[in-house]
Amino acid sequence: MNYTVMMPAAGSGQRMGAGYNKLFLKLDDKPILIHTLDVFEGDPACEGIILAVKSDEREYIQALLEEFAIRKVTALVDGGGERQDSVAACMKVYDKDGIVLVHDAARPFIRLSVIAELVKVANEHGAAIAGVRAKDTMKYAKEGVVEQTVDRGKLWVIQTPQAFRYALLKRSSEEAQAQGFLGTDESMLVERFGQPVHIVESTYDNVKMTTQEDLLFGEILLRRRQEDFNDSHRTRF
Ligand code: CTP
Ligand code: MG
Numbered sequence: 001m002n003y004t005v006m007m008p009a010a011g012s013g014q015r016m017g018a019g020y021n022k023l024f025l026k027l028d029d030k031p032i033l034i035h036t037l038d039v040f041e042g043d044p045a046c047e048g049i050i051l052a053v054k055s056d057e058r059e060y061i062q063a064l065l066e067e068f069a070i071r072k073v074t075a076l077v078d079g080g081g082e083r084q085d086s087v088a089a090c091m092k093v094y095d096k097d098g099i100v101l102v103h104d105a106a107r108p109f110i111r112l113s114v115i116a117e118l119v120k121v122a123n124e125h126g127a128a129i130a131g132v133r134a135k136d137t138m139k140y141a142k143e144g145v146v147e148q149t150v151d152r153g154k155l156w157v158i159q160t161p162q163a164f165r166y167a168l169l170k171r172s173s174e175e176a177q178a179q180g181f182l183g184t185d186e187s188m189l190v191e192r193f194g195q196p197v198h199i200v201e202s203t204y205d206n207v208k209m210t211t212q213e214d215l216l217f218g219e220i221l222l223r224r225r226q227e228d229f230n231d232s233h234r235t236r237f
Pocket of ligand 2: 011
């Protein structure tokens with residue numbers, strides 16, 4: 001089943017503290033943005049990528065796409081002040097009625113198997129989001145004092161990709177916009193719209209490169225994946 005990706009890349013990476021968009025930081029010898037795009041570039045089911053960028057980074061990003069032979073970006077749109085605005089800008093140039101996947105440019109470690117499952121479940125049910133089970137004990141607190149211990153069995157830590165039948169995402173997003181509601185992910189818009197959102201179990205290594213320590217983890221993950229790749233391609237004598 002084919003899909004299109006909407007990828008917000010127009011943030012400023014404040015928490016990373018690099019002084020510029022964190023997506024340009026390199027892991028190994030490639031910018032984070034390119035690592036993420038490479039995943040979709042290599043997935044035959046991905047029909048195209050709509051990338052939201054800051055207008056003053058457009059040229060630099062175009063040069064990166066050229067340098068790293070990324071061919072599937074079908075549109076570069078101007079992102080907005082909030083992540084949700086950047087995704088809305090992507091939606092303006094999408095004119096089909098297929099499955100769309102919203103994925104943060106800052107998550108380069110997403111696995112193809114999770115993508116495939118998300119697309120399948122979204123096609124069946126309308127909306128599917130990637131998540132992992134909470135590992136730690138979770139508590140509600142007010143001003144640093146515990147109010148309640150939450151039932152961890154029901155808690156999920158949510159990631160991207162988030163996959164939708166486009167018509168559902170569009171209607172949910174239009175309603176949120178009309179009401180001035182700002183969510184931290186697309187799922188919230190669909191939830192508000194009253195439609196069920198299914199969770200697809202993802203992996204703990206699908207981390208978002210947010211702060212400096214994520215980069216360390218990212219380097220290790222890349223090395224391990226490279227070793228796994230080498231092991232599986234080693235010739236036997
Ligand atoms: N993003 C975007 N438009 C915005 C804000 C964020 O397209 N106005 C994108 C980021 O580029 C990133 C994704 O949304 O790929 C997830 O956001 P986040 O990890 O918060 O990145 P930043 O907003 O760049 O980082 P920070 O919040 O630390 O400033
Ligand atoms: Mg942000």
